[in-house]
Amino acid sequence: MLEIKNLHASVDGKEILRGINLTVNAGEVHAIMGPNGAGKSTLSNVLAGRDGYEITQGEVIYKDENLLDLEAEERAQRGVFLAFQYPVEIPGVSNIYLLKAALNAVRKHQGLDELDAIDFLTLVRSKLELVKMDEEFLHRGVNEGFSGGEKKRNEILQMALLEPSLAILDETDSGLDIDALRTVSEGVNALRSDDRSIVMITHYQRLLDYIVPDFVHVLSDGQIVKSGDKELAKELEKTGYSWVNEDA
Amino acid sequence: MAEEQQQIDDVLESDYQAGFVTDIEAESLPPGLSEETVREISRIKGEPEFLLEWRLQAFRHWLTLETPEWAHVNYPEIDYQDISYYSAPKKKTDGPKSLDEVDPELLRTYEKLGVPLDERARLAGVAVDAVFDSVSVANTFQDKLAEEGILFMPFSKAVHEHPELVKKYLGSVVSYKDNFYAALNSAVFSDGSFVYIPKGTRCPMELSTYFRINAANTGQFERTLIIADDDAYVSYLEGCTAPMRDENQLHAAVVELVAHDRAEIKYSTVQNWYPGDENGVGGIFNFVTKRAACRGESSKVSWTQVETGSAITWKYPSVILQGDNSVGEFYSVAVTNNMQQADTGTKMVHLGKNTSSTIISKGISAGRSQNAYRGLVRVGPNAENARNYTECDSLLMGDQCGAHTFPYIEVKNPTAQVEHEASTSKISEDQLFYCKQRGLDVEDAVSMIVNGFCKQVMRQLPMEFAVEAQNLLGLSLEGSVG
Ligand SMILES: Nc1ncnc2c1ncn2[C@@H]1O[C@H](COP(=O)(O)OP(=O)(O)OP(=O)(O)O)[C@@H](O)[C@H]1O
Ligand SMILES: [Mg+2]
Numbered sequence: 001m002l003e004i005k006n007l008h009a010s011v012d013g014k015e016i017l018r019g020i021n022l023t024v025n026a027g028e029v030h031a032i033m034g035p036n037g038a039g040k041s042t043l044s045n046v047l048a049g050r051d052g053y054e055i056t057q058g059e060v061i062y063k064d065e066n067l068l069d070l071e072a073e074e075r076a077q078r079g080v081f082l083a084f085q086y087p088v089e090i091p092g093v094s095n096i097y098l099l100k101a102a103l104n105a106v107r108k109h110q111g112l113d114e115l116d117a118i119d120f121l122t123l124v125r126s127k128l129e130l131v132k133m134d135e136e137f138l139h140r141g142v143n144e145g146f147s148g149g150e151k152k153r154n155e156i157l158q159m160a161l162l163e164p165s166l167a168i169l170d171e172t173d174s175g176l177d178i179d180a181l182r183t184v185s186e187g188v189n190a191l192r193s194d195d196r197s198i199v200m201i202t203h204y205q206r207l208l209d210y211i212v213p214d215f216v217h218v219l220s221d222g223q224i225v226k227s228g229d230k231e232l233a234k235e236l237e238k239t240g241y242s243w244v245n246e247d248a
Numbered sequence: 249m250a251e252e253q254q255q256i257d258d259v260l261e262s263d264y265q266a267g268f269v270t271d272i273e274a275e276s277l278p279p280g281l282s283e284e285t286v287r288e289i290s291r292i293k294g295e296p297e298f299l300l301e302w303r304l305q306a307f308r309h310w311l312t313l314e315t316p317e318w319a320h321v322n323y324p325e326i327d328y329q330d331i332s333y334y335s336a337p338k339k340k341t342d343g344p345k346s347l348d349e350v351d352p353e354l355l356r357t358y359e360k361l362g363v364p365l366d367e368r369a370r371l372a373g374v375a376v377d378a379v380f381d382s383v384s385v386a387n388t389f390q391d392k393l394a395e396e397g398i399l400f401m402p403f404s405k406a407v408h409e410h411p412e413l414v415k416k417y418l419g420s421v422v423s424y425k426d427n428f429y430a431a432l433n434s435a436v437f438s439d440g441s442f443v444y445i446p447k448g449t450r451c452p453m454e455l456s457t458y459f460r461i462n463a464a465n466t467g468q469f470e471r472t473l474i475i476a477d478d479d480a481y482v483s484y485l486e487g488c489t490a491p492m493r494d495e496n497q498l499h500a501a502v503v504e505l506v507a508h509d510r511a512e513i514k515y516s517t518v519q520n521w522y523p524g525d526e527n528g529v530g531g532i533f534n535f536v537t538k539r540a541a542c543r544g545e546s547s548k549v550s551w552t553q554v555e556t557g558s559a560i561t562w563k564y565p566s567v568i569l570q571g572d573n574s575v576g577e578f579y580s581v582a583v584t585n586n587m588q589q590a591d592t593g594t595k596m597v598h599l600g601k602n603t604s605s606t607i608i609s610k611g612i613s614a615g616r617s618q619n620a621y622r623g624l625v626r627v628g629p630n631a632e633n634a635r636n637y638t639e640c641d642s643l644l645m646g647d648q649c650g651a652h653t654f655p656y657i658e659v660k661n662p663t664a665q666v667e668h669e670a671s672t673s674k675i676s677e678d679q680l681f682y683c684k685q686r687g688l689d690v691e692d693a694v695s696m697i698v699n700g701f702c703k704q705v706m707r708q709l710p711m712e713f714a715v716e717a718q719n720l721l722g723l724s725l726e727g728s729v730g
Contacts, residue, residue, distance in 0.1 A: 162686070
């Protein structure tokens with residue numbers, strides 16, 4: 001599904017990713033942990049195609065294509081989805097409008113017709129249920145005035161609707177209360193499948209109790225310094241990251 | 249970020265969705281303006297004496313005036329002796345014979361705007377007999393209006409058929425003394441629309457519907473007069489989303505609205521005149537005087553405008569709130585790109601008691617354009633409990649454009665409540681990336697964000713135009729983000 005080879009990326013001449021290697025196969029769930037400022041969000045942004053990063057070395061293969069050659073919207077249309085750490089507000093644009101535009105963009109790429117209004121609404125309603133969101137949210141401005149937790153839930157709603165092949169969740173658990181964490185996790189688990197890969201960035205072992213990962217990686221100072229299974233996360237919970245830096 | 253800025257510049261640089269130029273029948277007056285010209289126009293149109301007199305007074309007054317210079321716009325001096333003040337209406341038969349002969353680029357624009365298929369031929373100026381269906385539909389509309397006693401006709405026809413109404417109302421809201429362009433228009437206006445809604449009548453359809461069927465012949469000096477008698481209601485739409493070219497560079501229209509007791513007039517405009525090329529060469533100068541009188545108690549006038557075209561736009565649709573409890577509203581979206589200049593806003597003049605007004609202005613500037621809001625809220629000494637709410641928001645795309653706000657407030661009654669809010673923002677890179685990450689291309693993303701910004705105004709438009717107008721905003725900014 002995804003193969004990252006020796007990826008180096010800098011912003012304004014400052015190198016932030018310093019040789020990332022990571023392979024994610026279809027159906028796998030990978031957790032990426034690591035201290036603040038390590039480069040986790042940078043990695044997600046680079047994978048999603050945000051402007052402003054200079055790729056100085058390395059390559060990323062996604063479904064046999066060179067991912068870095070594609071525009072952000074082309075990546076999205078091919079099934080790359082990023083749940084943002086800080087979802088942005090778009091005043092005046094209703095949530096349902098964005099959802100529809102997004103779904104149609106993906107469908108168009110797949111050579112499918114646009115869904116008619118009724119089918120679309122039926123589909124959205126089923127996804128709302130999955131993340132236990134009220135229909136009222138469809139008609140509010142995108143993330144406008146949403147609480148932190150509501151914004152994160154809204155990201156998962158979009159993911160559920162778009163059914164991506166590769167979902168990158170950047171700290172989707174931060175800011176969620178205990179019930180919301182459970183709901184969102186159930187939502188994500190429901191989306192686990194053999195043909196979908198999930199990369200979760202998180203600071204907390206707690207999330208991994210709900211969404212059990214196949215692999216856990218530690219990203220520190222722009223490199224993956226340690227990889228393991230879910231036990232690694234438990235170890236980190238006890239010991240923190242200081243040893244990681246010492247080792248490296 | 250620099251790249252994002254480059255993208256913004258790229259979208260801005262894409263060409264204007266080319267309009268079309270229809271050959272104008274050669275029958276026209278030679279350039280030049282004198283009393284003789286005014287008499288000649290009136291003679292050709294076979295006007296009654298009172299109207300000729302009025303035109304002449306306007307002309308004599310115009311001679312005493314100087315071009316106004318206070319607006320935030322720059323343009324070369326206009327030589328008024330170099331303009332032809334009359335040309336015969338276009339002959340429809342000169343147009344293309346079928347859609348196959350129409351510029352494919354233009355057809356593509358209609359498609360992008362979402363103009364319904366059966367209307368494209370008419371908009372493109374295809375000869376009348378080729379659009380036979382539309383004509384019969386137009387006749388059905390006319391019959392329906394006549395049944396209700398509604399008068400809706402070209403101004404020049406109203407002059408002949410209802411001279412008493414024209415005499416009573418013409419110039420009663422916008423005096424020929426009002427300003428330079430109003431005086432000029434009064435002296436030489438060619439034609440326009442006349443609407444009278446009788447007492448207690450609710451116009452059964454959006455008058456816009458009619459326009460879609462029967463092309464409005466927007467002239468250089470257009471004159472529109474709409475009267476809603478007691479308890480009447482009408483919604484009127486001027487212009488259309490389709491791009492319009494005109495060989496006349498100067499446009500100076502006058503629109504007068506009169507609302508009697510408990511009457512309501514909704515006047516919507518979509519203006520998409522040719523804005524000129526990216527260096528500002530060749531666009532239309534649009535200097536318009538629009539004013540409404542809420543003459544009766546509890547009357548209401550609502551102006552909604554979406555201004556995307558013209559090289560220079562200079563217009564301030566205003567409401568004189570004379571009747572007690574009367575209501576004035578102004579909803580405006582003004583988009584400027586490349587070298588366009590817009591100086592637009594409104595005047596709300598509160599004279600009656602308990603009068604209220606709302607002003608919502610959304611300015612979007614891109615390229616090297618200049619976009620100014622200019623508004624006056626005046627509360628007279630007798631306007632007890634007058635209220636105004638003004639919100640003026642500017643959205644900047646790129647860093648070479650300008651947004652300016654000039655709010656003037658004059659309050660002569662201590663019970664008045666006047667509120668003003670203003671904001672300036674930029675389309676953020678975060679918003680764009682968010683939309684792109686959801687699969688939208690940049691143009692759709694910009695269009696969506698801009699439409700969100702303008703939502704309060706867009707939802708005032710007649711339903712049937714809302715989608716086209718939304719697409720128009722996107723098209724006007726095409727090229728402003730890569
Ligand atoms: N546009 C930028 N300009 C300068 N520095 C940047 C920019 N973007 C990111 N950085 C820096 O790159 C480093 C990595 O940031 P990143 O957001 O990827 O960290 P993170 O691992 O996601 O951290 P957190 O756990 O706090 O979310 C930080 O030191 C950050 O300040
Ligand atoms: Mg982060």
